[in-house]
Amino acid sequence: MRKYIAKRIAVSVPIILGVILITFVLMNYIPGNAVTAMMQNKINNETVARVEEEMHLNDPILVRFGLYIKDLLHGDLGTSFVMNQPVFNLIKNAFPNTIKLALSAIAFAWILGIPIGIISALKKNTCLDKLFMGVSLMGISMPTFSIGIILQYLIAYKLKWLPISGFTTPAHLILPSIVLGWSMAGEISRLIRTNLIDVIQADYITTAKAKGKSRMGIVIFHALKMSILPVITIMMMQFTSLLGGALITENIFSIPGIGTLSISALSNRDIPLLQGTIILSTFLIIIGNLIADIIYALADPRVHYD
Structure with a gap:
C-alpha cells in the first residue's frame, strides 16, 4: 500500500x-x-x-x-490583480465557508441517499420504488441553478421559512445544502439500489436466508457491505468536488467560498487568483481519489494495489 x-x-x-x-x-x-x-x-x-x-x-x-x-x-501563490491581496490569504478566508457548505450538503446526500437506495432495492418495482427513483432522477437531471432559484422562490420568498441568501447563520446552510445534496443523493441511491439488487441474488445471501437470519440483518451486515463498495469512490469524488468550490450554488446564495472566488477571478481575468483556486481543486480531487482507493482496499480484503 x-x-x-x-x-x-x-x-x-x-x-x-x-x-x-x-x-x-x-x-x-x-x-x-x-x-x-x-x-x-x-x-x-x-x-x-x-x-x-x-x-x-x-x-x-x-x-x-x-x-x-x-x-x-516557494509557497507563494501570487497576489490577486483585482483585490491586491495574497491569493493564499483569499483562499484561506474562503475555504472554511466552502467546507461548511460541503459537509452539510454531503451529510444531506448520504443520510438521504443510502436509506432510499436500500428501500428501493427491497421494494423493487413497487410504487414506493418508482416514487423514490423518480425524485432521484429529477435531482440528477435538473440543473443546479434551476433547483436553487425554484427553492429560493418557493421556500424563502413565498413561504419565508428560510433565508433567501447569505451565510451568517446555520439556517443559511439549509437551502444550498438541499440544492447540492439532491443530485448527489440521487446518484448514491440509484447506484446502491442497482448494486443491492444484484447482491441480494448472490449464493451467499441465499445461504444466509437458509440459516434463518433476519432479512434486515442480511441486508445490513452482508448485502450492503458489498453493495456500497463501488459507491465509496462516487461519494469521495462528490465530497472533493464540493471542496473545490460549488460555483453556481455559491453564487446563487451569495456564499463567499472558493466557487465565488473562482468566478470572480475568471470574470476579471485575475490569473493568480484563478490559478490558486484551480490548484486547490486539482489537489483535493487527487487526494480524494487516493483516499477513496485506500478506503476501498480496507473495506474489501480482496483488493491489493501492490
Missing part, C-alpha cells in the same frame, strides 16, 4: 503542473485585459502600459509561467 501511495503522489505532480500550464495558457487567450478590468477602464493607455510592465504581462508566456512556478515552489 505504501508503494502504491508513493506512486500515486509521484504521478500527481505532473498532473498538477499540466493543469496549471493549460489554465495559464487559456487565460492568456481570453479576450480582455487584466489591467483595464482591475482599473475599471478609468486609466489612460500610458498607465496601462506601465502597470502591464510592472506585472510582467508583456513578457513571453513561457517566461511568466516560469516565474509563476518559481514563486509557487
